[in-house]
Amino acid sequence: MHAPxxxxxxxxxxxxxxxxxxxxxxxxxxxxxxxxxxxxxLGMSYRRAWQLLASVxxxxxxxxxxxxxxxxxxGGAALTAFGRELIRAYxxxxxxxxxxAGRHFRAISRQAHPQVRKRRPAGIVRLSDx
Amino acid sequence: MHAPxxxxxxxxxxxxxxxxxxxxxxxxxxxxxxxxxxxxxLGMSYRRAWQLLASVxxxxxxxxxxxxxxxxxxGGAALTAFGRELIRAYxxxxxxxxxxAGRHFRAISRQAHPQVRKRRPAGIVRLSDx
DNA sequence: TGTCGTTATATTCGATCGGACATATCGTGA
DNA sequence: TCACGATATGTCCGATCGAATATAACGACA
Numbered sequence: 001m002h003a004p005x006x007x008x009x010x011x012x013x014x015x016x017x018x019x020x021x022x023x024x025x026x027x028x029x030x031x032x033x034x035x036x037x038x039x040x041x042l043g044m045s046y047r048r049a050w051q052l053l054a055s056v057x058x059x060x061x062x063x064x065x066x067x068x069x070x071x072x073x074x075g076g077a078a079l080t081a082f083g084r085e086l087i088r089a090y091x092x093x094x095x096x097x098x099x100x101a102g103r104h105f106r107a108i109s110r111q112a113h114p115q116v117r118k119r120r121p122a123g124i125v126r127l128s129d130x
Numbered sequence: 131m132h133a134p135x136x137x138x139x140x141x142x143x144x145x146x147x148x149x150x151x152x153x154x155x156x157x158x159x160x161x162x163x164x165x166x167x168x169x170x171x172l173g174m175s176y177r178r179a180w181q182l183l184a185s186v187x188x189x190x191x192x193x194x195x196x197x198x199x200x201x202x203x204x205g206g207a208a209l210t211a212f213g214r215e216l217i218r219a220y221x222x223x224x225x226x227x228x229x230x231a232g233r234h235f236r237a238i239s240r241q242a243h244p245q246v247r248k249r250r251p252a253g254i255v256r257l258s259d260x
Numbered sequence: 261t262g263t264c265g266t267t268a269t270a271t272t273c274g275a276t277c278g279g280a281c282a283t284a285t286c287g288t289g290a
Numbered sequence: 291t292c293a294c295g296a297t298a299t300g301t302c303c304g305a306t307c308g309a310a311t312a313t314a315a316c317g318a319c320a
Contacts, residue, residue: 060243
């Protein structure tokens, strides 16, 4: 393969870290307006999605997502301005990182073994794939 | 905390990925000339260190470390030119990433909760800390 | 007032990861 | 030729992680 992919997470102190998983969850919450729907989209259990979200909301002074129980549709979840800022900062840095990674690892990447294509369980789509 | 830390790993195809753990292992092999000593330095079991090394050596056409059994001192391990290149590429990119991360996450980092200092088991020193 | 879909949370279970431990093997030097 | 210290590799076990499942609470709306 030519362009190596870089996955990274950002550690804020020792309390909270943000990586591709939580960012993808936030993105799906933003597009679906529902935590359970985001979990289904990402192929993860609702419990795990809830734990990830709780971790994000607890890790900062400002919460990234507001949730509501009951009401129309049973409830829902929505990004706050801070949540959108988290996504924007991560994705902006991500684009920079991927672009620059090519130069640093091009030579080494040529030494990597030719890969065998691996499948992902059907029906699971990550925003980061688009 | 002000400057957020970024941890990343580089995926080469689906076969092999290089992250901070393997790089630290390579660095300690380079300075100590021994896989078992590197494992002790990093506070990991010899088994795990050997598995990580085997993974690195198997992931590329060229091996990163040569090993020897028997002989003076019982044997040893040494970086190849490719192994040194792996370290150089990773650390070079690392420096760039850390420097640029500050700008992208400065505002968000101010929203992170004040951290409680956490200790590391005594006697364990990572090259990446220096 | 009852229905509905979602958030919130506890319990249980299986898979996975890595440490601890046990050996076997090797080659130089005493 | 024997001892030594390191590599090489297997087995076992405890901790951890996350999926599966179950259940409660909630509030708008028909």
